Amino acid sequence: VTNDPERGALPGGSARGRAGSGGAGSGGADDAAVGEIRDAAVVIEGSRFAWVGSRRDAPAADSSLDLGGRAVIPGFVDSHSHLVFAGDRAEEFAARMTGTPYSAGGIRTTVAATRAASDEQLRANVARLVTEMRRQGTTTVEIKSGYGLTSVDESRALAIASEFTDETTYLGAHVVPPEFADDPAAYVSLVTGPMLDAAAGHAKWVDVFVERGAFDADQARAILTSGAAKGLGLRVHANQLGFGPGVQLACELGAAAADHCTHLSDLDVDALASSGVVAGLLPTVEFSTRSPYPDARRLIDAGVTVALASDCNPGSCYSSSMPLCIALAVREMHMTPAEALWSATAGGAASLRRTDIGCIAPGTRADLAVLDAPTYLHLAYRPGVPLVTQTFIAGRPV
Numbered sequence: 001v002t003n004d005p006e007r008g009a010l011p012g013g014s015a016r017g018r019a020g021s022g023g024a025g026s027g028g029a030d031d032a033a034v035g036e037i038r039d040a041a042v043v044i045e046g047s048r049f050a051w052v053g054s055r056r057d058a059p060a061a062d063s064s065l066d067l068g069g070r071a072v073i074p075g076f077v078d079s080h081s082h083l084v085f086a087g088d089r090a091e092e093f094a095a096r097m098t099g100t101p102y103s104a105g106g107i108r109t110t111v112a113a114t115r116a117a118s119d120e121q122l123r124a125n126v127a128r129l130v131t132e133m134r135r136q137g138t139t140t141v142e143i144k145s146g147y148g149l150t151s152v153d154e155s156r157a158l159a160i161a162s163e164f165t166d167e168t169t170y171l172g173a174h175v176v177p178p179e180f181a182d183d184p185a186a187y188v189s190l191v192t193g194p195m196l197d198a199a200a201g202h203a204k205w206v207d208v209f210v211e212r213g214a215f216d217a218d219q220a221r222a223i224l225t226s227g228a229a230k231g232l233g234l235r236v237h238a239n240q241l242g243f244g245p246g247v248q249l250a251c252e253l254g255a256a257a258a259d260h261c262t263h264l265s266d267l268d269v270d271a272l273a274s275s276g277v278v279a280g281l282l283p284t285v286e287f288s289t290r291s292p293y294p295d296a297r298r299l300i301d302a303g304v305t306v307a308l309a310s311d312c313n314p315g316s317c318y319s320s321s322m323p324l325c326i327a328l329a330v331r332e333m334h335m336t337p338a339e340a341l342w343s344a345t346a347g348g349a350a351s352l353r354r355t356d357i358g359c360i361a362p363g364t365r366a367d368l369a370v371l372d373a374p375t376y377l378h379l380a381y382r383p384g385v386p387l388v389t390q391t392f393i394a395g396r397p398v
């Protein structure tokens with residue numbers, strides 16, 4: 001893949017998004033911080049990058065593709081989504097825009113629709129959304145269950161998700177379903193027992209929605225530790241709708257990610273910084289729920305590793321767009337364009353504890369998005385414009 005000499009730009013490589021940890025500085029991440037190479041070329045062998053550098057120095061290749069000076073970025077790593085569902089909640093969204101606040105209760109509407117759907121309907125919905133994501137440059141996506149909430153429905157959601165990604169997450173603890181409303185403890189026993197047994201074979205991760213109206217710290221600790229005992233990695237929906245114990249629990253248990261992080265105390269920020277738990281920020285949720293955005297600068301300046309993800313789901317945010325996440329992170333959350341690009345690629349990889357994706361470097365998987373723009377800055381500079389013209393996964397166009 002070869003870029004045009006006049007306008008070429010290839011951000012990627014040794015990108016960094018942790019301001020304060022070296023070159024990025026507090027709020028000062030720039031093109032150098034993201035590892036941009038102008039007039040660049042990459043060589044792909046099989047599914048991996050074999051060489052990255054200046055076009056002038058590129059080794060000979062069997063075939064080449066001239067991208068005409070377009071910017072090339074690592075494919076987006078979307079570390080948080082809920083794609084296995086049926087129906088939508090457009091009316092709930094409309095009501096929210098006239099003042100009804102978002103609450104976890106809407107999840108039960110989607111649970112009823114998902115239980116009633118066939119495998120084919122659920123599979124088609126995931127396929128449609130994964131296609132939509134790829135068109136927007138996403139090359140890795142984590143997909144959660146969480147709209148089945150029976151052993152059969154959670155395990156079939158994960159089996160379907162695993163047809164599309166290796167990054168599958170068991171979220172039996174999304175909310176307590178209506179049939180257990182009078183006995184939440186019995187539901188936690190199901191989630192930590194037979195449902196986990198049914199789901200674990202299809203899941204890499206376990207997640208809990210720690211929130212008032214969902215699960216408290218003790219319930220969540222039981223669910224996460226039972227998942228860990230089955231070999232699952234830990235993720236947490238933490239501190240989304242209010243202050244709470246989610247972040248502290250994620251740090252105590254060594255989770256890979258604490259996602260949302262909208263309402264954080266100073267102790268929460270300190271715990272994230274010292275534990276290395278990745279804070280997943282999901283700005284399209286705040287956009288779609290008309291809520292205050294998380295304080296990305298406070299986290300980055302404290303040395304917390306930040307990932308940006310879509311949280312695509314039918315309730316709090318029905319957007320699959322990582323470019324929109326970047327635009328919001330820059331415009332509304334004061335991340336620099338370089339920090340936002342890093343968090344949407346390498347940050348997502350860190351959240352999934354992956355080192356083989358999220359940057360353009362020899363040996364990593366050849367996942368790329370080609371932008372119809374001369375530089376990645378246009379992702380934030382041209383919000384809402386479909387700039388991704390081509391997406392490559394493992395060296396192949398998709």
Ligand code: NIG
Nearest residue numbers: 107209237311313314315316
């Ligand atoms: O991450 N917060 C919990 N779960 C999703 C929303 C799910 C829904 O509203 O259907 C989220 O925002």
Ligand code: FE
Nearest residue numbers: 080082237311
């Ligand atoms: Fe979520």
